[in-house]
Amino acid sequence: MHPGSTRLGGTALTLAYDRRVIAENLTVAVPDRSFTVIIGPNACGKSTLLRALSRMLRPSAGAVLLDGRDIHGQSARAVARTLGLLPQSSIAPDGISVAELVARGRYPHQGLLRQWSREDERVVEESMAATGVDDLADRLVDELSGGQRQRVWLAMALAQQTPLLLLDEPTTYLDIAHQIEILDLCARLHEEQGRTLVAVLHDLNHAARYATHLIAMRDGRVVAAGDPATVVTADLVAEVFGLPCRVIDDPETGTPLVVPAARRRATEPA
Amino acid sequence: MLRTLAGGGSPAEQFIVTELRLPRLVTALLVGAALALAGTVFQSLVRNPLGSPDILGFTQGASTGALVVVVLGGSSLALAGAAVVGGLGTGLLIYALAWRRGVHGYRLILVGIGVAAILTGVNGYLLTRAPLMDAARAVLWLTGSLDGRGWANAGPLLAVIAVLAPLVLVGCAPALRMMELGDDTAGALGVPVRRLRLVLLASAVLLVSFAAAAAGPVSFVALVAPHVAKRLTRAAGPNLLPSMAVGAALLVGADLLAQRAFAGHQLPVGVVTGVIGGGYLVWLLAAERRAGRL
Numbered sequence: 001m002h003p004g005s006t007r008l009g010g011t012a013l014t015l016a017y018d019r020r021v022i023a024e025n026l027t028v029a030v031p032d033r034s035f036t037v038i039i040g041p042n043a044c045g046k047s048t049l050l051r052a053l054s055r056m057l058r059p060s061a062g063a064v065l066l067d068g069r070d071i072h073g074q075s076a077r078a079v080a081r082t083l084g085l086l087p088q089s090s091i092a093p094d095g096i097s098v099a100e101l102v103a104r105g106r107y108p109h110q111g112l113l114r115q116w117s118r119e120d121e122r123v124v125e126e127s128m129a130a131t132g133v134d135d136l137a138d139r140l141v142d143e144l145s146g147g148q149r150q151r152v153w154l155a156m157a158l159a160q161q162t163p164l165l166l167l168d169e170p171t172t173y174l175d176i177a178h179q180i181e182i183l184d185l186c187a188r189l190h191e192e193q194g195r196t197l198v199a200v201l202h203d204l205n206h207a208a209r210y211a212t213h214l215i216a217m218r219d220g221r222v223v224a225a226g227d228p229a230t231v232v233t234a235d236l237v238a239e240v241f242g243l244p245c246r247v248i249d250d251p252e253t254g255t256p257l258v259v260p261a262a263r264r265r266a267t268e269p270a
Numbered sequence: 271m272l273r274t275l276a277g278g279g280s281p282a283e284q285f286i287v288t289e290l291r292l293p294r295l296v297t298a299l300l301v302g303a304a305l306a307l308a309g310t311v312f313q314s315l316v317r318n319p320l321g322s323p324d325i326l327g328f329t330q331g332a333s334t335g336a337l338v339v340v341v342l343g344g345s346s347l348a349l350a351g352a353a354v355v356g357g358l359g360t361g362l363l364i365y366a367l368a369w370r371r372g373v374h375g376y377r378l379i380l381v382g383i384g385v386a387a388i389l390t391g392v393n394g395y396l397l398t399r400a401p402l403m404d405a406a407r408a409v410l411w412l413t414g415s416l417d418g419r420g421w422a423n424a425g426p427l428l429a430v431i432a433v434l435a436p437l438v439l440v441g442c443a444p445a446l447r448m449m450e451l452g453d454d455t456a457g458a459l460g461v462p463v464r465r466l467r468l469v470l471l472a473s474a475v476l477l478v479s480f481a482a483a484a485a486g487p488v489s490f491v492a493l494v495a496p497h498v499a500k501r502l503t504r505a506a507g508p509n510l511l512p513s514m515a516v517g518a519a520l521l522v523g524a525d526l527l528a529q530r531a532f533a534g535h536q537l538p539v540g541v542v543t544g545v546i547g548g549g550y551l552v553w554l555l556a557a558e559r560r561a562g563r564l
Contacts, residue, residue: 090451107444
C-alpha cells in the first residue's frame with residue numbers, strides 16, 4: 001500500500017438519527033497506517049462519524065468505502081475481519097474471565113466448520129501480552145479496575161486481528177495515569193504492529209501528542225485535517241471550540257500544547 | 271410399565287400408559303423445554319434477567335387469543351390456534367413499538383410490561399363476557415394445565431421445537447453469545463445484529479405461543495429455568511441446552527407434584543410452577559443481594 005492511499009473513507013456523507021441530521025456532505029479520508037484522531041466539541045458529530053465509518057450507522061446519503069467498496073455492501077463478518085471497533089461502552093457478561101472475553105474477539109474468524117484452533121489460542125495470548133493483561137487471564141472481568149478493564153476490551157479488539165481499529169473515546173472514565181497508559185498502548189500498536197487507528201478523543205492535548213493525522217470537526221463539518229503540528233493553532237481552537245488560548249510547544253514531545261487563556265474576554269458574547 | 275411400553279400388558283394398561291400418561295409426560299417435557307429456551311433467548315437478547323415472556327406480554331397475548339375463542343365458542347383446536355395467533359400478534363406489536371430501531375433492553379421491557387398490563391385488562395374483560403361454564407374452563411386454561419393433554423397437543427409443539435431448536439442452538443447460539451457484549455460490540459465482531467434479533471425474537475415468540483397452545487400459559491418456567499441453569503453450569507453466556515433440560519425437568523416435576531400433592535385433588539400445573547418459581551425467584555433475588563451482585 002503506497003503512502004497517501006486510504007483503505008477507509010467517507011464521501012459526501014449525510015448522517016442522521018431518524019430525522020435529526022448530524023452531518024451533511026461530509027467527506028473524510030483515513031490515511032493508511034496513520035493514528036488518526038477526531039476531535040471537536042460535544043455534539044459535533046465525531047462519534048456519529050465513527051459509527052458510520054464502522055458500519056454501525058448507515059448514511060442517509062453518500063457512502064463509506066472500505067477497500068474501495070461500499071461498507072454496507074459487505075457482510076458484517078467480512079467487515080469485522082478488516083475493521084475492528086472499540087465502542088464507548090461494552091457489557092461484560094456475568095462471570096466471564098479475562099481470557100474468555102478476549103477469546104470472543106476471534107468470533108469473525110470462526111464458523112460452523114471452523115472451530116477454535118491453536119492459531120486462535122496463540123492470537124489470544126499475544127493480544128493479552130500486548131495489552132499487559134496476561135497476568136489477569138483467569139480473573140473475572142467484574143473484579144477488575146476501570147483501567148484494567150479497558151485494556152481487556154482493547155485486547156479483545158486486538159484478537160480480532162484487523163488492520164484497521166476504531167476507538168470511540170477509549171480514555172473516558174479513566175484517571176489521567178490510565179488515560180496515558182491506554183494512549184501509549186495505542187501508539188505502540190500503531191508503531192509496532194503497523195495498524196491504522198482511528199480514535200475519537202476529548203482531550204485536545206492528548207490528540208495533538210498522539211495523532212499522526214488530526215481531523216477537527218464542528219457542527220458536522222470538518223474544519224481542518226492534517227498533521228497536528230500544522231492543524232493545531234490558536235485560531236483553530238478558537239474556531240472549533242470557541243476557546244481563547246495560546247499554543248506552545250509541548251516540552252516533552254515538541255507537539256502543540258494548548259494552554260487555555262486565563263479569563264474569557266468580557267466582550268465575548270455569552 | 272416398561273413391559274407395557276414395549277408393547278405388552280393388558281389393553282387397559284396399554285391405554286393408560288400410551289394414551290394418558292405418556293402424552294402428558296411428553297407434553298410436559300416439550301412445554302418446559304420450549305418455555306425455557308424462549309426465556310433464555312429473551313433474557314440474553316434484552317440482557318436483563320427479567321426479560322421473560324411472562325413479563326413482556328407474549329404469554330398474555332396468547333391468553334387473549336385463547337379467550338376470544340372461549341367467548342365466541344370454538345373447538346380446542348381453534349383455541350390452540352388462537353393462542354398462537356395471539357402470541358405472534360403481541361410479538362409484532364411489541365416489535366413495532368419498541369424494537370424496530372434497535373432499542374436497548376429497558377425500553378423493550380417497559381413497553382412489554384405496558385402491553386402485558388393492557389392485555390391482562392382485556393383478558394379480564396373477555397372473562398366477564400364468557401358464559402359461566404366456559405369462563406371456568408378458561409380460568410383453568412389460564413392457569414396452565416397438563417390435564418388431559420394428548421398427542422394432539424404435543425404434536426404441533428414437537429414440530430415447532432424440531433425446527434427451531436436446531437436453528438437457535440446451532441445456528442444462532444454463537445452470535446447470541448456475542449450479543450451479550452452489547453449491540454455495538456457484537457456488530458463490531460461481525461454479528462448481523464438486526465437480522466439475528468429478528469430471527470431470535472420470532473423463534474422465541476413461536477416457541478412460547480405453541481407452548482401456551484399446548485398447555486396454557488404456564489407461569490415462571492421461562493423466567494426461572496435460565497437462572498437455575500446458570501447456577502448449575504456456572505458458565506457465562508446463554509446456557510441454552512442446560513436451560514431446556516432444566517425447564518423440561520421443572521415442568522415434569524411440577525406436574526408430578528400437582529397430581530400427587532393433595533390426595534384425590536389434582537392441581538393445575540401452573541399453580542405449582544407459580545408457587546415454586548415465584549418462591550425460587552424471591553430467594554434468588556435475596557441471595558444475589560446478599561452476595562452484592564444486585
